[in-house]
Amino acid sequence: MLYQSTRGSGDRLTSAMAIAKGLSEDGGLFVPESFPRLSEEAIENLVTKTYSERAAIIMGLFLDDFDPQEIIRYAGEAYNASGFDDAAIAPVRKLNNGAAGTYFLELWHGPTCAFKDMALQMLPRLLTTSLRKTGEKREVCVLVATSGDTGKAALEGFCDVPGTRIMVFYPRDGVSDVQKLQMTSQSGGNVNVVAVEGNFDDAQTGVKAIFSDESVRAELDEQGYFLSSANSINWGRLVPQIAYYVSAYCDLIANGEVKLGEKISFCVPTGNFGNILAGYYAEKMGLPINKLICASNRNDVLADFLDTGVYDKNRLFHTTVSPSMDILISSNLERLLHELSGKDGGAVSGYMAALSGAGRYEVPPKVRDELSRMFAGGRCSEEDTYKTIADMFNKYGYLIDTHTAVACKVLADYRAFSGDETPAVVVSTASPYKFCDSVLEALGQEPSADGAQLISVLEEYSKTPAPAPLRALDGKTPRFTESVPISNMKSAVMKFLG
Numbered sequence: 001m002l003y004q005s006t007r008g009s010g011d012r013l014t015s016a017m018a019i020a021k022g023l024s025e026d027g028g029l030f031v032p033e034s035f036p037r038l039s040e041e042a043i044e045n046l047v048t049k050t051y052s053e054r055a056a057i058i059m060g061l062f063l064d065d066f067d068p069q070e071i072i073r074y075a076g077e078a079y080n081a082s083g084f085d086d087a088a089i090a091p092v093r094k095l096n097n098g099a100a101g102t103y104f105l106e107l108w109h110g111p112t113c114a115f116k117d118m119a120l121q122m123l124p125r126l127l128t129t130s131l132r133k134t135g136e137k138r139e140v141c142v143l144v145a146t147s148g149d150t151g152k153a154a155l156e157g158f159c160d161v162p163g164t165r166i167m168v169f170y171p172r173d174g175v176s177d178v179q180k181l182q183m184t185s186q187s188g189g190n191v192n193v194v195a196v197e198g199n200f201d202d203a204q205t206g207v208k209a210i211f212s213d214e215s216v217r218a219e220l221d222e223q224g225y226f227l228s229s230a231n232s233i234n235w236g237r238l239v240p241q242i243a244y245y246v247s248a249y250c251d252l253i254a255n256g257e258v259k260l261g262e263k264i265s266f267c268v269p270t271g272n273f274g275n276i277l278a279g280y281y282a283e284k285m286g287l288p289i290n291k292l293i294c295a296s297n298r299n300d301v302l303a304d305f306l307d308t309g310v311y312d313k314n315r316l317f318h319t320t321v322s323p324s325m326d327i328l329i330s331s332n333l334e335r336l337l338h339e340l341s342g343k344d345g346g347a348v349s350g351y352m353a354a355l356s357g358a359g360r361y362e363v364p365p366k367v368r369d370e371l372s373r374m375f376a377g378g379r380c381s382e383e384d385t386y387k388t389i390a391d392m393f394n395k396y397g398y399l400i401d402t403h404t405a406v407a408c409k410v411l412a413d414y415r416a417f418s419g420d421e422t423p424a425v426v427v428s429t430a431s432p433y434k435f436c437d438s439v440l441e442a443l444g445q446e447p448s449a450d451g452a453q454l455i456s457v458l459e460e461y462s463k464t465p466a467p468a469p470l471r472a473l474d475g476k477t478p479r480f481t482e483s484v485p486i487s488n489m490k491s492a493v494m495k496f497l498g
Contacts, residue, residue, distance in 0.1 A: 029338075051079050058242055083111050084109045090106065119240040143227055145207040155191050171326075178436065204331065263288040269325055275427065291422065299325060322402040
């Protein structure tokens with residue numbers, strides 16, 4: 001299987017080459033030229049397998065230049081009891097007395113308690129192997145822009161991995177206290193964390209600008225470095241995410257909740273579009289998905305796009321209680337546009353040029369029709385986010401975070417509006433203990449402390465256990481305190497690399 005840029009230029013690459021490069025030199029993202037198919041028989045054969053076995057099989061279909069035994073070994077190392085606190089790795093929950101046909105796919109049982117672990121426990125293994133396969137001798141510097149969860153998951157995954165360095169940029173005032181402490185207290189001799197004086201879009205734009213700067217690439221090459229990415233712009237980040245959609249369907253079959261071939265829907269809290277895009281790719285492979293419901297918070301650029309076919313970032317940016325969704329430039333949408341435009345690199349380049357210049361673009365009716373076939377969108381206010389957290393806890397004793405709450409509300413609204421009662425899975429992306437202050441406030445409690453100190457407060461009030469990695473944050477002090485304006489991001493990278 002070969003990969004090409006969404007913008008149509010450059011060579012066709014193997015998966016190892018695409019993962020090593022991270023981002024195409026024309027600014028595009030790497031995508032597979034075709035998609036493998038999953039028959040009903042193939043899905044049925046996955047039902048009795050473990051999560052790591054399912055993941056290895058799905059990833060292996062896209063990574064056919066890797067030795068199958070390598071993928072099996074890496075999946076076994078990435079998804080096991082030493083890193084995840086649930087043996088199912090990505091369990092599907094059905095609530096007692098909950099709404100019929102509604103399930104929760106919990107993706108936060110890994111070492112950093114967010115869904116990014118599902119990919120970032122695999123990416124370091126895929127990237128270092130890709131470097132070896134492509135004959136790369138230079139040291140890789142992994143650059144990351146984060147809206148909260150990717151940063152810590154990437155730092156954890158790459159910590160002290162030989163031949164790598166990792167630098168994370170996060171919006172100074174755009175992550176929760178727990179998320180910030182997770183990142184700034186990270187151990188490891190090859191890591192660095194810097195706050196950006198701006199929002200996530202600023203950080204992401206700054207990282208992309210560094211990637212596309214030829215003078216930076218040349219200077220780093222002289223010093224024996226090259227750049228790669230751990231954001232979902234890297235195909236090695238995205239391909240492991242396809243696996244948990246397939247796994248969730250298999251679990252529903254195993255538990256007798258759906259029959260083989262029966263369609264289900266997924267409602268996904270969405271910011272950069274990578275998570276929900278993995279679901280779209282699963283559907284292209286043949287997974288029986290009815291709808292992918294894109295849940296937005298007040299930063300509802302994606303919900304508007306799905307409603308109108310117009311992507312317009314020219315709007316107020318809101319800092320919300322679901323910060324990982326506080327995004328106005330959804331990078332992975334470019335990959336979807338590539339598919340819906342018939343793999344027309346020129347069309348995609350035009351959309352991205354319009355977004356860069358005017359801050360908006362509009363897709364033609366044919367693309368809008370394809371969007372409507374597979375996707376629905378909705379938005380959730382801050383007030384409804386709080387109310388949903390309280391309702392879920394008071395009615396079902398189920399504690400959810402702010403992002404999962406957005407998805408719960410949007411799914412309810414979608415069902416009320418459409419009348420669609422297809423069984424649906426809410427993709428639960430983070431532990432509620434990463435957002436203690438907001439969750440406590442939603443439950444009618446006045447937060448009486450700051451940051452990690454609130455973890456024990458929420459434990460005591462909710463009578464639920466906090467994940468061990470978050471409980472261990474109490475008493476930790478930050479290692480990294482640097483903050484830079486957007487204009488100084490490049491110099492910060494150069495300083496880090498000496």
